[in-house]
Amino acid sequence: MYKQILGGIGALTFATAAIAGPADVNAQAFYVDAVDLVGKGIGALFDKRTKPRMAQLKAAGQLARDENEAGKAKGKPVYCVSEAERKKGIDAKKAVRILGAVPENDRRNMTLAQAWRAGLIREYPCR
Numbered sequence: 001m002y003k004q005i006l007g008g009i010g011a012l013t014f015a016t017a018a019i020a021g022p023a024d025v026n027a028q029a030f031y032v033d034a035v036d037l038v039g040k041g042i043g044a045l046f047d048k049r050t051k052p053r054m055a056q057l058k059a060a061g062q063l064a065r066d067e068n069e070a071g072k073a074k075g076k077p078v079y080c081v082s083e084a085e086r087k088k089g090i091d092a093k094k095a096v097r098i099l100g101a102v103p104e105n106d107r108r109n110m111t112l113a114q115a116w117r118a119g120l121i122r123e124y125p126c127r
Contacts, residue, residue, distance in 0.1 A: 022052075022059035027099065027107040027115030030056060034096045044092075057095060060116040067117065078117065080126040098123050 033053055037044040044050050064078070071077045090098070098119035099107070107115050 021113075022056045023063055023113035023116075024111045025056050027102070027110040027112045028104065030112045031096070031099050031107055031115075034092070034099065038092050038096050056112055057116070060111075060113040063113045064117045064120055068120075077126055079120040079124040081120075081124045085124070 030053060033049050034057075037047055037050055037053065040047060068078045099115055101122050102110070102115045102118050106118070110118070
């Protein structure tokens with residue numbers, strides 16, 4: 001009975017994940033994994049969570065970038081990154097720091113895409 005319940009929960013989780021986009025994962029769950037993976041250093045390359053989490057952050061980043069470009073076209077960007085910062089890019093440690101700047105209570109109720117957007121607005125405000 002216990003195995004059937006676990007199997008049902010696993011199937012439900014898989015079905016929900018298949019419907020949701022990569023950036024729709026819970027921001028807090030992503031953040032917890034990201035902190036752990038960054039702490040592993042080079043060992044993160046061998047962790048099975050690394051590749052999916054990288055794809056999820058890439059999807060969230062693309063959504064934020066698209067929204068920002070649309071905002072720029074209207075004269076109201078969502079966040080403002082200097083050209084030097086844009087060329088430099090964001091490494092894993094900085095990405096974790098940006099997500100960590102979003103309060104945990106907020107991250108618990110946000111998708112990764114929402115939290116990433118909020119973090120970028122905090123890190124790169126338009127003045």
